[in-house]
Amino acid sequence: MLKPEQMSRLLIVATRDQMGPVVAELYYHNLFHIEDYVEAKAEGYEGFKIGTPLAGASEVSNALVKIRAIQNAIAVHADDLEPVTKCPRTELKLKIERELPILEKEVEELTIRRSKLDTRVKELEQKIAEIKPFVNIPVDLDLYRGYSGFSVFAGYVAREVTLTVPYEMYFSKGKEKNFVVVVAPANQRSEVERALQESAYQAVPIPEESGMPQPRIDYYSGQISSITGEIAEINRDLIVVREKHAGFLVACEEFLMTEVEQTEAPLRFATTKETFVAEGWVPTHQFDTVSNALVNATGGKIFVTVLPTDLEHDIVPVEYDNPSFARPAQMLMDVYSRPKYTELDPTLVLSIVFPIFFGLILGDVGYGLMLLVMCFGLRAFLKGEETAQLLAVLRNASISSIIFGLLYSEFLGFALPWKPIMFSRHLKIGGGEAGGHGPAIPELMMMAIWIGILHITLGRIFGMINHSRQDHGDHRIKAVMANFGWLAVMWGILIVIWTIAAMPLMPDLTTLPKVAMGINIAAIVGGVMLVVGVLLIARDSALEIVELPTIISHVLSYARIVAVGLSSVAIAMVVNFIAIGMLITPQLENITIIGVLFIIMGVAVFLIGHALNMALGILGGGLHSIRLHYVEFFTKFYKGGGKKYNPFGMKRRFTED
Amino acid sequence: MTLEMVQASQAGMKALGAGLAVGLTGIGAGVAEMAIGSAAVGATAENKDVFGLVLLLTVIPETIVIFGLVVGLLLLF
Numbered sequence: 146m147l148k149p150e151q152m153s154r155l156l157i158v159a160t161r162d163q164m165g166p167v168v169a170e171l172y173y174h175n176l177f178h179i180e181d182y183v184e185a186k187a188e189g190y191e192g193f194k195i196g197t198p199l200a201g202a203s204e205v206s207n208a209l210v211k212i213r214a215i216q217n218a219i220a221v222h223a224d225d226l227e228p229v230t231k232c233p234r235t236e237l238k239l240k241i242e243r244e245l246p247i248l249e250k251e252v253e254e255l256t257i258r259r260s261k262l263d264t265r266v267k268e269l270e271q272k273i274a275e276i277k278p279f280v281n282i283p284v285d286l287d288l289y290r291g292y293s294g295f296s297v298f299a300g301y302v303a304r305e306v307t308l309t310v311p312y313e314m315y316f317s318k319g320k321e322k323n324f325v326v327v328v329a330p331a332n333q334r335s336e337v338e339r340a341l342q343e344s345a346y347q348a349v350p351i352p353e354e355s356g357m358p359q360p361r362i363d364y365y366s367g368q369i370s371s372i373t374g375e376i377a378e379i380n381r382d383l384i385v386v387r388e389k390h391a392g393f394l395v396a397c398e399e400f401l402m403t404e405v406e407q408t409e410a411p412l413r414f415a416t417t418k419e420t421f422v423a424e425g426w427v428p429t430h431q432f433d434t435v436s437n438a439l440v441n442a443t444g445g446k447i448f449v450t451v452l453p454t455d456l457e458h459d460i461v462p463v464e465y466d467n468p469s470f471a472r473p474a475q476m477l478m479d480v481y482s483r484p485k486y487t488e489l490d491p492t493l494v495l496s497i498v499f500p501i502f503f504g505l506i507l508g509d510v511g512y513g514l515m516l517l518v519m520c521f522g523l524r525a526f527l528k529g530e531e532t533a534q535l536l537a538v539l540r541n542a543s544i545s546s547i548i549f550g551l552l553y554s555e556f557l558g559f560a561l562p563w564k565p566i567m568f569s570r571h572l573k574i575g576g577g578e579a580g581g582h583g584p585a586i587p588e589l590m591m592m593a594i595w596i597g598i599l600h601i602t603l604g605r606i607f608g609m610i611n612h613s614r615q616d617h618g619d620h621r622i623k624a625v626m627a628n629f630g631w632l633a634v635m636w637g638i639l640i641v642i643w644t645i646a647a648m649p650l651m652p653d654l655t656t657l658p659k660v661a662m663g664i665n666i667a668a669i670v671g672g673v674m675l676v677v678g679v680l681l682i683a684r685d686s687a688l689e690i691v692e693l694p695t696i697i698s699h700v701l702s703y704a705r706i707v708a709v710g711l712s713s714v715a716i717a718m719v720v721n722f723i724a725i726g727m728l729i730t731p732q733l734e735n736i737t738i739i740g741v742l743f744i745i746m747g748v749a750v751f752l753i754g755h756a757l758n759m760a761l762g763i764l765g766g767g768l769h770s771i772r773l774h775y776v777e778f779f780t781k782f783y784k785g786g787g788k789k790y791n792p793f794g795m796k797r798r799f800t801e802d
Numbered sequence: 803m804t805l806e807m808v809q810a811s812q813a814g815m816k817a818l819g820a821g822l823a824v825g826l827t828g829i830g831a832g833v834a835e836m837a838i839g840s841a842a843v844g845a846t847a848e849n850k851d852v853f854g855l856v857l858l859l860t861v862i863p864e865t866i867v868i869f870g871l872v873v874g875l876l877l878l879f
Contacts, residue, residue: 704875775857
């Protein structure tokens, strides 16, 4: 909790002939995060070389490439498939040898035929495009060619052409440009060309065809449609192949991928002629599992030990260690940045506070219920681990907004049959339909400010812990005290404000006895805190002083919890007022045919309005809640940039031993 | 001009002022965020890791509109 998983640095040394079993064992356990061996840095690794792949590496890679080609051709993706039955590896191996070449040939033939037909279709379409301009000219396409004494011109012109030489001309008027065919004596060719140029002539090549244009086009169109039929048939065949072999293909892919990863693992080890050394990380509590498994697999011919961890220089991979209810929030952490190994992991705080903020903003039983139903509905359709996490986060958020909806007494902008238990957000829209005394804005604002103050205080305390853990020597004390200084300034300002004005939900210090010059004792305490705080900040880094106004802006930023929430309440109430107050209710008193239309319109406004408002509410509630964490909370203590723990191995979905 | 009229016009002015405070600061924040946002999207497209940082940079001008909102609420209530 609040800390990433503890890691141990593992050193594995064995003779080269044990490489196969060791790699297989490590892969099976899926716990060992390999530190890649890089020849350049080689401190203490003189004489070592990067290892070579195990036997059979190129065969399995080739097979994998083939499988992927087939998968592409018939559009099969492992992510889209639900594992039905797991295929045993030995059986799969035999099947790959026997069935894969046949399947490959079958798919290859089909795709080659398809691509040939595709090119044929393109050729025919090209021919049709060439003939198209000549459609309106009632001349056989044969007659355009083969003259020695005449020249034939065909092309587009902008206006009519007038010629001074003897000629024969066909002119067809088009919408944008006109098509013209001119036949003239060959010896007067240049004059014709000049005349045509004046009419902005664009030449069109004369197609190598015979017969009338329209029948030719019909003939080619007929050919195209028969070819498209053939292509559709091939596609159907490919779909049949997919239905039949999809399971086998994804299982093959997974099997070969595990093989490739295993055979190529030695590329990440340091080796000599006879031995190899692998370094990496395992979760500390799993060390015994891994080391026992390795010893068993090699019959004791292996040396496994834990190396000391140097937190300053080692880049330790980070794996979250959170209780199960907080795990979905890890996705929100990864969007920002994974924590460093030495840092506090705020996932737990995020997982609790994010839904609360969301609920405070959306706070409506109706929207909450709809969102909850939507989450469960989407879960059936959407696959993938990240999506599942996102939906879990949304689910928690929607439950929270139902709870806050009950407290606020809100249902789609209407009041529930009780008075708001928390501060009222009922606006007076449509003649105060919701009843009550209107919204308790000052109280709501103060609540938001309090949330901000507490959230930021927590952030600063985390900052103190982080600095005391990560920094060293003189800087450590200074950095911790600077964080304390920020807290002192914030609370100092707060105390001074309390002595100036009395506010709801805040302690009233204005009545304390005055000490001197109309300033009371609390104001002096506040002032001293402020000054001491500024000094502490400046001692760590004088430049930070310019950041002092952010104390106020960050606290005030939490006002968005109220503001965004109120705006969604306002939209909901306006929708209700337009739909029910203005369109439906007046018509219900005296029902006419037009009145029914109005009622239908009212229902439509109601549905569309609330759907839009819910979309806005999810966006607003989600984005603003997460932003308050990323910007206001994390900037106080969190750096991130940790390396993801990525163990050597794979979660198998389609295969088993 | 009666006292009621003066009070009513004062209330109206307050509402106008609150509206201006939120609206104008909103425009200001929008203009400021425009350039930062587009640069941020570009940077994220090139390197996903900077998302956290560019988000921070993008929302810095939002402070303006928050201040506008606070002023607006103070005027009204």
